[in-house]
Amino acid sequence: MVESSMVGTRKVIPSLGLFHLKKGDRKKMIGQGNTAxxxxxxxxxxxKLFRGGNHFSSIQRELAVSREVEFLGLPVPKVYGRAQLRGRTGxxxxxxxxxxMTLEMSRHPDQLDSFASTLAQLHHQIHQKEGSRLDSQKEDLKREIRKTDRLPVKTRDAVIRHLERLPEGDRLCHCDFHPDNILMSAEGPVVIDWMIGSRGAPAADIARTALILRDASLPPGMEFFQPLRTEFRREYLKAYFRLSPLSKEEIKAWEVPLAAARLNEKIPEDEKARLLSRVEREVETFR
Ligand SMILES: Nc1ncnc2c1ncn2[C@@H]1O[C@H](COP(=O)(O)OP(=O)(O)OP(=O)(O)O)[C@@H](O)[C@H]1O
Ligand SMILES: [Mg+2]
Structure with a gap:
């Protein structure tokens, strides 16, 4: 059975029936990420079918955030509800x-400045919205930092103390905003993958994007981006700063808590090692 949401009301659409994933369906897969x-x-x-395990709370969260961002009138896919399937939920x-956007970037590497500017404008558009009905970004970060087994206790505690001093914020934040989560439709760019959207500080959301642009391991097909990423990141930040008066220091303050929280994600070991050494180096400046 499928639930459907239409801004505030919920109804059931029994006619859609149950979705059964058969052997041959795998061939039809149109996209995949780390989780789905x-x-x-x-x-x-x-x-969007989540892989393995019990993802009940992540699915509830993504559904709630996706409904909220659709309600707020952002360029996002319409969300119809949850499908409960044999053994898998979607x-x-x-x-x-x-x-x-990443694929478009690979096709038009000469237009990276224009992609960076689109990315910044979209991000700024998101930050114009209040996130009051969503979970707290700082609480999310704290929880992830506490969960990681990569940090010595002293370092972890210092990072959490630093995080607690940072502003709460009341803006809508995507929290995983990067060119692979933007689809370039004929009507304009559409932002997908709101799994960890939250209420928080735009500076943190920008810092997360900047961290990914600088450090994230690139998936196959993205090798072209390696020599261009520093310039792309700079252009993205410059374009955002033209729209909003945030300072570089405000953004930098989030770098360590974000890097520490990312240690808990499913990312390659070499990226974790880079994040860890950054955290350990920077944390010295907090004491
Ligand atoms: N509404 C949609 N319409 C068309 N294609 C989509 C849609 N949503 C997702 N996709 C495709 O599926 C891919 C993975 O989707 P998504 O980013 O939501 O998955 P994920 O597992 O949460 O990703 P991540 O690795 O960022 O955690 C996208 O890059 C895109 O190609
Ligand atoms: Mg994604």
Whole structure:
């Protein structure tokens, strides 16, 4: 059975029935990330199926945030509800036609400044919205930092003390905002993957994007980006600063807590090692 949300009301659409993933369906997969696989559902929808394990709370969270951002009128896929399937749970979304911004960047590497500027404008547009109905970004970060087994207790405590001094913020934040989570449709860019969207400080959201642009391991097909990432990051920040008077220091203050929290993500070991040495180096300046 599928639940559907239409701003505030909930109704059930029994006619959509149950979704059964058969052997051959794997071939039809249209996208995947670290946590989920995306399959078509009819002509105009997709189902985001979470891999393995019990993802009940993550799915509830992504569903709630996706409903909220649709309600706020942002360029996001419409969300139709949750599908409960044999052994797997998914979320139904509007199917967006168009490549990820990363793919477009690989096709037009001469236009990176324009992509960076689009990225900054979209991010700024998100930050104009209040996030009052969402979970706290600082609480999310604290929880992730406490969960990681990579940090010595003293370092972890110093990072959390530093985080506690940072501003709470009341803005909508995506918290995983990067070019692979933007789909370039004919109607304009669409922001997907709101799994950890929260209420917080734009500076933190920007710092997270900047961290990913600088440090994240690149997936196959993205090798072209390696020599260009420093310039792209600089252009993205410059374009954002033109729209909002945030200072570099405000953004830098979030770097260590974000790097520490990212140690808990499913990322390659060499990236974790880089993050860890950054945290250990920077934490010395807090004491
Ligand atoms: N609404 C949609 N319409 C069309 N394609 C989509 C849609 N949502 C996701 N996709 C495709 O599936 C891919 C993975 O989606 P998504 O980013 O939501 O998964 P994820 O597992 O949460 O990713 P991450 O690795 O960032 O955690 C996207 O890059 C895109 O290609
Ligand atoms: Mg994604």
């Amino acid at each position: 696989e995306i399959y078509p559902w009819g002509d105009h929808r997709v189902v 979320i139904l979304y509007e199917r967006i036609t168009g490549p990820a």
